[in-house]
Amino acid sequence: MINKVGRDIPDYLLKNGKEVYQGKNYMDGKYIQKAAPKTRRYEKPQESKIAESIVKALKDCGAKSGMTFSFHHHLRDGDFVVNMVMKAAIEELGLDNLTIAATSLGSAHDPIADYIEQGKVVGIQTSGIRGRMGEVVSAGKLPTPAIIRSHGGRPRAIEGGEVHIDIAFIAAPTSDCVGNCRGIGGKSNCGSLGYAMSDAKYADHVVVITDCLVDFPNMPASVEAIDVDAVVVVDSIGNPKKIASAAARISQNPRDLMMAENVAKVIASTPYFKEGFSFQTGVGGPSLAANLFLEKYMDERNIKMGWAIGGICGPMVELLKKGKVGKVIDVQDFDLDAVNSINQTPNHFEMSASQYANPANKGAFVNKLDFVVLAALEIDTGFNVNVLTGSDGVLRGAPGGHPDTAAGSKCCIIVTPLVRGRMATVCEHVVTVTTPGDCVDVLVTDYGIAVNPLRPDLIKCLDDAGIKHVTIEELKEKAYSLVGRPDDLEWEDKVVAVLEARDGTILDVVRKIKPYHV
């Protein structure tokens, strides 16, 4: 069936009430039946929940073949926990038929590709998928398609029982002996543990893996002992160098800076840019640099930012410390400045993934967002954005919070160079729609700005401010005139990944690519 963004969704995927994407806010007002986990009672007083090994904890939690294990990605490319747990389950306990439901996966998890090829891991549910895992899934090595969800879509699916987590594994920089976890105070600090919170609440069993055991009680806890079955102490949960970079530096690339300046100009031209406005930005070159130029406009007009959300890094913490933003609410930290600030700097708070972006709860932060500045791998003339598949059709990205913030915000700005190498970023049809065009308002490139025709109000704002803009078709033609018009990719019928819209409908599918050979 063809959905609202023109993608053909195979009928066999539309079972058990699954629908195709019908447009923004389609599920508004509907009810969701929450699924409660089945959890074990710990009535008898206990001194400690420490298990001597991951294998012991797995056994205690009744781990068996066919289960779904969940993980969170705050340790980013430094994460050791996914690999060590899967190794214990598969190589030591001999389990198979396992599904990994992770908030995101990266190239740190390359070894899992082997378990997919061996048929031990049969299901992947994630936001991000990259590296070797992206390649093997793209090659169709999973028996069932991977399910890709946004950061808001995941807690929706968990709370609604679409994903049932048998055992959740919490990678905790610090924990006490009964499982109160925090993201700071240890040797592998990651700051916020926001993505792990729904997992801990909705999993049947929860195992904390830490490399820094601290005195009870470890407060304020991000994941609480009331939800934890076992604590395992290991030598190291991750490589600190890859968990958080020293400090996210603002780009010096003049092209990035020019685009960032134009992003700030666009923001300043809208009626939403007023005292108390709210803001989220990505950490890519031009997105992050937008902070710098925005501050200039804030000073000029003598206004302050009310609050900022998202993945947080140093430049935003800096604004908070200078008193230019009221509150920072944080689901993940990208650099040490942010890690060291959360719950330390006054008004720098932690939030869960559901609180951040879940479209099925009663008030996610994204729904009150004025501006979001985001990047794109590709954007097409319908303003549909792809942040999941490379232009060659292989999985190598993550929707993350992109679709959630784009849908919730009043003004969603995509900033991206017109071409990257020979790839046209602005194109006729994106390979995969990860954020539907009806959620995207403005495109800023190094060759010009385009406004979504669905937003005549914003077109007027830009005109009134004297900001030049063109149609997105003109930008696409400019891109093709530089790099040539790409041939259409060729696909097999086999679906290797299903991309859910944040509301749970099917936005797109990724099929197996037919590579071209000379």
Place this chain on the structure above:
Amino acid sequence: MEILKPAMAGTLESSDAQVTVEPGNGKIELSLESSVMNQYGRQIRQTVLETLDRLGVTSANVTMVDKGALDCTIKARVECAVMRSCGKSEASIPWGGMIK
């Protein structure tokens, strides 16, 4: 133009292409690797073959490793490799003739 000896042009930097030409067996044998194979492989092949044809090369083994080069770069790298292979790179490059 006749390929007399193996010659190479270009680099493996992003947005460049490295071309190697070697004497052939009476026809053009092209081996192509590209970081943008699925979208531009056909066009790159076409560009390489057209450039060889314009240079009057009818017998060569050509290997190209492309890192997302634009057409103009691909043409220039093929031309340069061919000129080097027949000793014309130091002098007498036919500017305005075969090389446009």
